[in-house]
Amino acid sequence: MSHTDPAQTKEKAMDTVTTVKSSRRRFAAAIAGVSATVFLAGCATNAPQDTFAPKGPNAKLIDDLQMIVFPIAGIVGVIVLALAGYIFLKFRDKGQEIPSQAHGKPFVEITLTVIPALILTVVGVFTFRGIFDLAETEDTELIINVTGQQWWWEYDYPVQADLGINQPIISSGQLVIPVGTKVLLRETSRDVIHSYWIPALNGKKDAVPGRIHLLRLEADKPGIYAGQCTEFCGLSHANMRMEAVALSKEDFATWVANQQKAYVPPAAGTLAAEGETTFINQCSRCHQVNGLKDANGKPIISAPDENVYSGAAPNLSHLMSRNTFAGAIFDLVNEECRADVWNAKSEEFGAKYLKGVSEECLNEKDLRAWLRNAPAMKPMYADPTKLEPTGGKYRGMPNLGLTEDDIDKLVAYLLTLK
Amino acid sequence: MFTPGSKYFVGLTGLSLVSAVLYMILVNPSDMGAYALFGLVLSGGLVAGFSFFTRDGDADTAADAVEASSYAPANSFWPLVFALGIAVVLLGLVTHPIVFVLGIAVLVGGGVEWTVQSWAERASADGSYNGYVRHRAIGALDYPGLATVVLGVIAYLFSRIMLTASKSGAAVIFIIVAAAVLVLGFAFALKPSLRGKATALTVTVGMLALAVAGIASALSGERPELAEYAEAKHYDKSHRECGEEEGKYYDHEANNTVSLRSAVLATVFVEDGKVRAQMIGLKKDVDTITIQRANSTNILFRNLDEEDHRLVVNLGTEVVAETGVKEKVGTCTQLTGQNQEQVLTVNIPKPSSDEQVYSFTVPGAEGEIKVVVP
DSSP: OOOOOHHHHHHHHHHHHHHHHHHHHHHHHHHHHHHHHHHHHTTOSOOTTOTTOOOSHHHHHHHHHHHHHHHHHHHHHHHHHHHHHHHHHHTSOSSOOOOOOOOOOHHHHHHHHHHHHHHHHHHHHHHHHHHHHHTOOTTOOEEEEEEEETTEEEEEEOOBGGGTBOSOEEEESEEEEETTOOEEEEEEESSSOEEEOOTTTOOOEEEOBTOOEEEEEOOSSSEEEEEEOOSOOSTTGGGOEEEEEEEOHHHHHHHHHHHTSOOOOOOTTSHHHHHHHHHHHHTTTTOOOTTOBOTTSOBOOOOHHHHBTTSOOOOOTTGGGSSEETTTTEESBOHHHHHHHHTOOHHHHHHHHHTOOOTTTBOHHHHHHHHHOHHHHSOOBOOGGGOGGGTTOBBSOOOOOOOHHHHHHHHHHHTTOO | OOOHHHHHHHHHHHHHHHHHHHHHHHTOTTSHHHHHHHHHHHHHHHHHHHHHHTGGGOOSSHHHHHHHHHOOOOOOSHHHHHHHHHHHHHHHHHSOHHHHHHHHHHHHHHHHHHHHHHHHHTSOSOHHHHHHHHHHHHHHHHHHHHHHHHHHHHHHHHHHHHHHSOHHHHHHHHHHHHHHHHHHHHHHHHOGGGTTHHHHHHHHHHHHHHHHHHHHHHHHOSOHHHHHHHHTTTTOTTOOOOSSOOOSSGGGGOOOOOOOGGGEEEEEEEETTEEEEEETTOOSEESEEEOOTTSOEEEEEEEOSSSOBOOEEEEEEEEOTTTOOEEEEEEEOOOBOTTEEEEEEEOOOSOOOSSSOEEEEOTTSBOEEEEEOO
């Protein structure tokens, strides 16, 4: 038989109480820390994907709806949580007898059914009106096909003569639209489901293989609006970004005209001319540059469908008119030039953007690194020894094993694709 | 040494051998008669050998005799089924694979049943008990197996009738048979006293009628247009007509209902003999449709004309590797009637260019819609 020292027992009990209090304190501190972080995140000044900062009528419509629904939901949430907390504390088990159990209180039941029904009706009216307004397509002024694939977005502008688009324009990374114009995106996908979302301009819409989903965009002012794929689509989902560039109508017409300009080969004997040959040998299997011809004058048609799982690789015609590359995760312009464009006043923005990427502004570091070893820059299924599941086709750009000399030539050539 | 039974077969084998040799010398050494006589030699020798080694099935000892008498063999038709299976398998080898497979099924089914029955008969000297053992082992499969065979025969015979009757006649027959089944079902459900003999009589008469009509239909062949379909290789996957109508029936089989309107890129119309198009989301006619490269794209075709039309996508030309000849590439919908529609799915891996021109056309209608692939 063992004897227990009362002093020791008391001490142990005190230790236990202290431990419990300490762990509670730590838990409360953790909760407070997370809450403060979340709360303070709302104060971020550089938040280009802010959901509560609409820059066009469609996003404004959603924002207006949020302004109605969130307070209502918040008030209901607080009331329910407060009541639940009160009941939890007031009627917690303290060893008391179970109170009398009553069934059937018609007044309470009807009240608790009617009130939520009324709240939902009010919310529903506004929500449905918003949904139908967002689905409106009758007054579309510009159509753009948007095609998602792992892990970049392709934009092609069908022929629309009234907007000066007399031959299709194809681009990637940046979607260029005119301000104050009702633009209709026709979204689809070449491989898996993606989702297109530019928070400042509208809600998100899935891009589904075999289907065409419509999404209306409209920007109030010139500028760049950032977005991101919001449907998990594989390894580099987080690196599948997009930017919408809004230009004044005049600037958009200039952009359209520039995109339709014929290909101008680099002057013979230059480094860029050597780069063109390197491009033809190393890159044109997948990447199309419209107008590029081989030594016999025959147009070079890329065959991404033979090499890439999705069947497509970015068309690099007029590459240097864009500010981004590789699924918009890298800038083609350096930080200084980027800041100059992003922070430009509305009236100056178009001119600065349309300058494109000059030699001085080129973000050569990232571009060279990408050409040197693309899979090291962005996770992709580009290991040639592991392509069995995709029938020998890449998902992403492989390491081409280019020499520094090749890279010099290619950079010089790509700079000519204005 | 020789048992009485084996002597007969040894004699038969010897006689066959002499006959075969004489036949080969005097008549023909390599015709069917010689093969038949040698077959007789082999089979006679085989049976003689069995008979010799099993001593005509006589018991060797008293104990063997007691054990043998304890078996209670019942009458069995499974050996007959097994033999039928062999015959059908052999027939299948020289006629059609389906017959061969059918023979295998009969062979396996008969063999399993025969084996199980033989096994059950060794259980005791009581025939009824042995029957119970057999039923417990395999009885659960008897009715489903039999039902499958009967249903298969009914389905086959009924299909022959439906394929022989005219289209409208087949519909009438189907309605009458369905109505008869429904009425009889009601009658039997409401009047239980009708069951028994009345059911047996109805089923017997029905099966006989079905058998007679089915066999007669099978002998007379399918109705004329089905025969023409087969002759024109209508069911051949390569069958495709994208120009002016040639086939008599092919295109009239089109379904003309579309359920994927939300997934079409553009709609091509034919109206007053002219082709026009609209892209989704743009409520005006266009003369060019831009289609994403290397992506399956649906184009809706709607015929507003009185005449039947089809939509054709022309995808330039390509050299056929086998022949080295440049041939047109493209595909088309089936014929589409007035106010009906079909979808054409295209996937174009290469961009359009001056050398590679793509378009949508409708044979018999004016105009074309240019297809641009960036």
